[in-house]
Every structure is written in structure tokens, then in C-alpha cells.
Amino acid sequence: MHQVITIDDSTSADRALRLIRRGSTLHWDGDFQNAKQLLAALGRRLPVPSGGTFHDQRRHQTERVRVLNSLLVPIINHQVRLRRAPDVRQACAEAYGPPDGERWVPLRELLGVIGAHQLRIRGVHVPALGDRIHPHYSVFAPTRSEYADLVADCPLPPGTTAFDIGTGTGLLAAILSRRGIRQVVATDNNPRAIACARENLQRLKVNAKVVETDLFPPGRADLIVCNPPWIPAAPATVLDQAVYDQDGRMLRAFLNTVREHLEPGGEVWLILSDLAERLGLRERGELLRMFRSGGLQVTGRADAVPRHRRAREGQTTSLWRLRSTAFVSTIGG
Ligand SMILES: C[S@@+](CC[C@H](N)C(=O)[O-])C[C@H]1O[C@@H](n2cnc3c(N)ncnc32)[C@H](O)[C@@H]1O
Structure with missing residues (x-):
């Protein structure tokens, strides 16, 4: 039966885990730093087994997150009412909006909110931009930005207009603009990404529309x-949305209709990792079929070189250069 149980510094990780596994939610009433230690100890007791399919791994990961999210801390108007708690007011305002009274928040989530706030302040240096990008909470952060090199290095087609579809932090729009494209329009369907892109582009003094x-x-x-x-699977949380694309819907819709939004002779640059292929979620042939059914022809491809040794082994990110088949066959005679 589901129960809320109050625990404190005297509760061992083994007991906390037993309570959660019996269906309890744990409200922490102790020292904040000790709560962090308890969470870390719970995490060590819940390793995600290696091997198995992507779906097996994700099931384990989801169950792990469910258990860890059962340890809650109290927040009143964005202040943690616990001993040795940090000041999280700004971090919470960025993630949750204006203060809204009392709530219990999973400690794991709160630590993510604090981490996102620190990343937003610090920013991420992107070599291809020669500048820093400041991601907001839940917006895709370019911490591994090799894909940006591809956009910085690819020869530009003639013309003065560009769209950056799914702009996130606004990074690629900024690179295109700095490369000299006069009119850049960046879009996203996530309001947090829109606010983030506007802020970054303004800070970088880039004149792009969002x-x-x-x-x-x-x-x-x-x-x-x-x-x-990149991952054609259902997002489990709001944080997944920048990385997960259920059944590859966005990719498919993009490829099916992009031709109608191109000027004659225009070019599409699709940036895609082969991670989905490596995870067994899509085959290369399916991607090539999607290009064909969207009336697109591949005119070139550049692969990114991972800078970090820890980059997923062998994973390759590519920039696919595509053109409308109608145009390619016209210029080809
Ligand atoms: C992998 S992130 C890329 C962000 C950024 N372009 C970059 O390269 O750093 C994908 C972005 O696509 C956005 N997105 C997903 N579906 C979308 C849609 N249907 N229309 C517009 N943007 C979408 C997400 O919100 C997210 O910001």
C-alpha cells in the first residue's frame, strides 16, 4: 500500500530502499547534505545491468529513476527548509517559474535543477562558435558540440536566407548568421528553447528571428x-524531449515536407547521429528511404570527429547534404 513515511539522518540506505520497494514515498526531515549521501547510496544499490536491448536498458533505467525519485525534500517558496541546504531560489525560479508555496520535490530532480542553473550561468564553450552558449533548464545543451563543427565547415549554398529547425539554444542559427547568412529564422516547439535561443542570440549580438x-x-x-x-523512442520526462523523438515523428515530418520550404536550388543540412542505428532502433536503409520519399537526393555527407575519448564508442554524427530531386534532375538535364 502506498504510504508517505518521514525519514531522517538515522535512516540507513538499506531501510530506505526496502520502504520504497514496498511502495512508500519518503519525506526527508534531516540534513540536506546527508540526504544527498543517502541518494548516492541508493543509486549504488541500483546498478543498471549492461547488455540487453535498448528497451531492456531503458526499462531498468526507468525503474531506477522511479525508485530514486521516491526520496523527496520540502520546498517552500523555492527555499529548502533543511539544515545545510543551499540557496536554490534562482535555480527553482528558472525551472518551475515563480514561487508557488509549499511542495515536495524529488531530491534527484532538485539536484538536476541546481546543475542546470550552474550550467546556465557558466555556459558551454563551443569552439565552432568561438563563444559560449548558455543552455536553459530542459533545453538541449551542446556539451559535445562536434556537430557544430560540421555546420561551421560545410560549404554554403548560394543565397541569403536560412532556417534552423529545432534551434534549442540557438547555437546553429548563431553559427549560420556569423558565417554571413543575412536572414536566419530559428524555430522550436518548446517555449523554454524559444526563450533560451532569444537570450543567447541577443547576448551574441546575432540578428536572427526566433x-x-x-x-x-x-x-x-x-x-x-x-x-x-536522435533517438526514435517515447520521451519519459520533459528533459527527454530534446533527445527523444517518438517513432521518429519529427524526422519523418521534416523530411516529408522540407522540400516545400526550400527555394529553388536550395539545400538541406540534416545532422544525425547513427546512435539510433547502433541501438537497433532504425536501419540505414530506412533513413535513405525517408530521403527518397521526401523527394530528396543526397549530394554529400560529412562525418564529425569526436573530440572526447568518452564519446560513445564508434558513434558517428553526420551532416547529410540534401537537395530536392526535382531540382537535381533539372540541373542534371
Ligand atoms: C537535438 S535538439 C537540437 C538543438 C539545436 N539545434 C542544437 O543543434 O544544439 C532538437 C530540438 O528540436 C526541437 N523540436 C522537436 N520537435 C520539434 C518540432 N516539431 N518543431 C520544432 N522543433 C522541434 C526540440 O525542442 C529541440 O530543441
Whole structure:
């Protein structure tokens, strides 16, 4: 039976785990730093087994997160009412909005909120931009930014207009603009990404327009860039949404309709990791079929070189250069 049980510094990790496994939610009434230690100890008791399919791994991961999220701490108007608790007011305001009274928050989530706030302040240096990007909570952070090198290095097609579809922090729109494209329009369907992109572009003094919409803004462009979420599986949380694309819907919709948004002779740059293929979630042939059924032809491909040794072994991120088959066959005679 589901029960809320108050625990404190005297509760061992083994007992806490037993209580959670019996269906209890644990309210912490002790020292904040000790709560962090308890959470870490719970995490050590819940290893995710290696091997198995992507879906097996994800099931284990989801269960692990469910257990860890059962340890809750009290927040009143964005202040943690516990001994040795940090000041989380700004971090909570960024993630949850204005203070809204009392609530119990999973400690694991709160630590994520604090981490996101620190990353937002510190920013991420992106070599391809020669500048820092400041991600907001739940917006895709370019901590591994090799894909940005691809956008910085690829030869530009002729023309003066570009769309960055699914702009996140605004990074690729900034790179396109700094490369000299005069009119850049960046879109996203996540309001947090829109606010984040506007802030970054303003800070970088980049004159790009940011539009909240599903996929494309009105009009056509000479270059359309898209770095869609890479994993074709259902997002489990709001934090997953920048990385997970249920059944590859965004990718499919993008490829099916992008041709209608291109100026004649325009080019599409699709940035995609082969992670989905490595996880057995999509085959290369399916991607090539999607290009064909969208009336697109591959005119080139560049692969990123991982800078970090810890980059997932062998995972390759590519920039696919695509053009409308109608145009390619016209210029080909
Ligand atoms: C992998 S992130 C890429 C972010 C950024 N372009 C970059 O390269 O750092 C994918 C982005 O696509 C956005 N997105 C997902 N579905 C979308 C849709 N239907 N329309 C517009 N944006 C979408 C997500 O909110 C997310 O910001």
C-alpha cells in the first residue's frame, strides 16, 4: 500500500530502499547534505545491468529513476527548509517559474535543477562558435558540440536566407548568421528553447528571428538546417524531449515536407547521429528511404570527429547534404 513515511539522518540506505520497494514515498526531515549521501547510496544499490536491448536498458533505467525519485525534500517558496541546504531560489525560479508555496520535490530532480542553473550561468564553450552558449533548464545543451563543427565547415549554398529547425539554444542559427547568412529564422516547439535561443542570440549580438512553431516558419529558405532529436523512442520526462523523438515523428515530418520550404536550388543540412542505428532502433536503409520519399537526393555527407575519448564508442554524427530531386534532375538535364 502506498504510504508517505518521514525519514531522517538515522535512516540507513538499506531501510530506505526496502520502504520504497514496498511502495512508500519518503519525506526527508534531516540534513540536506546527508540526504544527498543517502541518494548516492541508493543509486549504488541500483546498478543498471549492461547488455540487453535498448528497451531492456531503458526499462531498468526507468525503474531506477522511479525508485530514486521516491526520496523527496520540502520546498517552500523555492527555499529548502533543511539544515545545510543551499540557496536554490534562482535555480527553482528558472525551472518551475515563480514561487508557488509549499511542495515536495524529488531530491534527484532538485539536484538536476541546481546543475542546470550552474550550467546556465557558466555556459558551454563551443569552439565552432568561438563563444559560449548558455543552455536553459530542459533545453538541449551542446556539451559535445562536434556537430557544430560540421555546420561551421560545410560549404554554403548560394543565397541569403536560412532556417534552423529545432534551434534549442540557438547555437546553429548563431553559427549560420556569423558565417554571413543575412536572414536566419530559428524555430522550436518548446517555449523554454524559444526563450533560451532569444537570450543567447541577443547576448551574441546575432540578428536572427526566433519563432515558436511546429517545424517550419512561413516562407522559403536557401538553406534549411535541422538537428532533430536522435533517438526514435517515447520521451519519459520533459528533459527527454530534446533527445527523444517518438517513432521518429519529427524526422519523418521534416523530411516529408522540407522540400516545400526550400527555394529553388536550395539545400538541406540534416545532422544525425547513427546512435539510433547502433541501438537497433532504425536501419540505414530506412533513413535513405525517408530521403527518397521526401523527394530528396543526397549530394554529400560529412562525418564529425569526436573530440572526447568518452564519446560513445564508434558513434558517428553526420551532416547529410540534401537537395530536392526535382531540382537535381533539372540541373542534371
Ligand atoms: C537535438 S535538439 C537540437 C538543438 C539545436 N539545434 C542544437 O543543434 O544544439 C532538437 C530540438 O528540436 C526541437 N523540436 C522537436 N520537435 C520539434 C518540432 N516539431 N518543431 C520544432 N522543433 C522541434 C526540440 O525542442 C529541440 O530543441
